[in-house]
Amino acid sequence: MAIEISNESQQVLMAFAGYLVGVIAFGIFSHSFLTRSNFVKEYFIGGRGLGGWVLALTVAATAVSGGTFMGFPSLIYSNGWVMALWIASYMMVPLTAMALMGKRINQVARMSGAVTMPDVFRDRFGSPTLGIFATSLILLFLTFNLVAQFKAGGLVMKEAFQLAPPLAQLERYRVASDARLELYFRNESGDVEKSLTPLPTTTAKLHGEPTVDIDRRQVVVEYQLADGRIVSKHIRFPAERLTLPLLGWRVEKGYLLGLLVFAFTVVAYTTYGGFWAVTWTDVFEGLVMLMGVLLMAILAVRAVPEHVGSGTTGLAAATHHLQDQDPRLVYGPGPNDFLPLGLAFSFFLMWSVTSPGQPGGMVRLMSFKDTPSLRRAMVVVGFYYFITYISLLVIFICARAIFPSEYLRDMGSEGEPDSIMPAMARKIAPSPLLAGLLLAAPYAAIMSTVAAFLLLISSSLVRDLYQRTLRPNASERSMKRLSYSITALVGVGVTIAAMNPPTFLQYIIVFTSAGQGCAFLFPMLLTLYWRRTTRQGVLAGMLGGVVTVISLYVLGWIDNRTQSDPTHPMQRWLYWIPNWGESRGDLFAPLALGGLDPVAWGLLNSLLLTSIVSWLTPIDTEQANRYFPK
């Protein structure tokens, strides 16, 4: 397949290539650690030998994901300063994610010899059922999450490639009733392809005929806005699509290429190097991210034009520009009532309380070598999160000031907020090489999260299901082979799924994080600290948390789909549920019962069920005495 890449993109790709070589080198280097002692312990938790710096950067890099660098910037760009409140609880995450149970989970894991999070439940209560149930939940949530993260990785790489679309002819166009412009192109093979693009505003009208720019392979469309202004929008010719053999899916060439490069790199180093490869690359990726955001923040603040009215420059000018564009961008709840106070409370819970409930984070806490390492890591993570999140806020507040939404298309984007991160990186970097380095930051964030999740899924299958349930006497050699094969197979499976991913990815990421937090946080916290906790209580807590979150998402989905038809049976049966029937921004937005996100209800139910059922069921005194010495 022929690949046409511009000069600028070649330089961006060179920077990327340098980064990828670094990542692969760490993977190869890490493989040597696997021969030191017990293979399973080395492969899945690094033989409990993580020092302070490595622990800090691996915790930070795993938590900072594709959403942090793609979804979060787009939300800041669209909603302004209220996003500071949305993300505010990250101020507590270094403490909640590390100090809340770091010391104790590490101690319990050593006492029982646990290698995975389900191991802890299984050993603490002597219950294979608990271990298998926890493993099933991890598999369910992480597989969905991985598909979303792989898609994000493919999209960033696609931005780096920026393949030129093939030649085409504009056949016809029309404005559809949903305020979108439909353009019909005939490509070189004679097929007609439709391109849909939203109007700048719902009341905008087409101004004159669209002009075709063959050299840049785009159509220039002019719109007249309600206030009389004329704005233009550049719409690229449809991207080349390939049909996948056997599957028959039509996939965009740039995305497919990006996805394959991303998948090959991350699956290869994770499979080959195991936990050590993941943590060492996390260190490298964590530093790339930190440098990327710091550099970008400096460039962004310098790029803000002076605000004439107030005579300010830099960030202050950006704030005033935002107020001029829309006063709701500088105050809560933000445009379109984005963050009412009930949801602000929910999001404070979402980040600070669900972070320690993520299995990926718990495994890292089981892996550090001693308490001085944990203390040092807290210090580093405290700095890291502060710099990363405040920098991201500053960068994308400046982005909104520099590029008001109607001008976003000028950066080569079609005006979609999701592309603000790569678009901003390309625009403010003084050279394409530097733009490549800035683009490597979100790529590193996605890669580090994916590698951790990949290993978590593989450990669930190999350790929790195979070794501890099916074949307790499996030899070291067969465990080794199985670990490599399963990690690689899971990677290949997710790559195939990501070639045709669902479109509502942001909700999948939020849903899976909320689901895991609600399922695991309180059952684990009480398992570690409350002697009276029983296995029935833990099972009830996990079930309660998960069922609550899933139910509220399903109810939201049903309501969103049937709201337009008041005679629909669901509307007639379920109208009595609080907050039923209220308008939501997206088809997959959950039901916010009492104005609160499902995470708040999920956590509450999980806490209550774990505590109450534990009170009502008999305690296993022998196990309790073992883990709670007097």
Add this chain to the structure above:
Amino acid sequence: MTESASAKTLRSARRDAWFVFLCWLAALGWTLTYCAVYGYPPEDRLEHPVPTVLGFPQWVFIGILLPWIVCSLLTIAYGLFGMQDNDLGQENEEASPHGY
């Protein structure tokens, strides 16, 4: 690891957990209360020039950035001076994989 060392680690971990919980409660209370009072003005006040501190809207600076700085300093101070070093025990090689 002796039983008393193990119990000491448990007590120390509980102390860490209480410290985290109290900090979390204080951060939640300050941030949400301050932002609710100063960051969510009525419609008729939206057009007034927004007061800024170092470029941040004042409600963001005092309601979010300031507690964030305090929390980061507390985390660092607790990591350096507050958290006790404890014996985490030896790896139980016999427990896995057969245990249960």
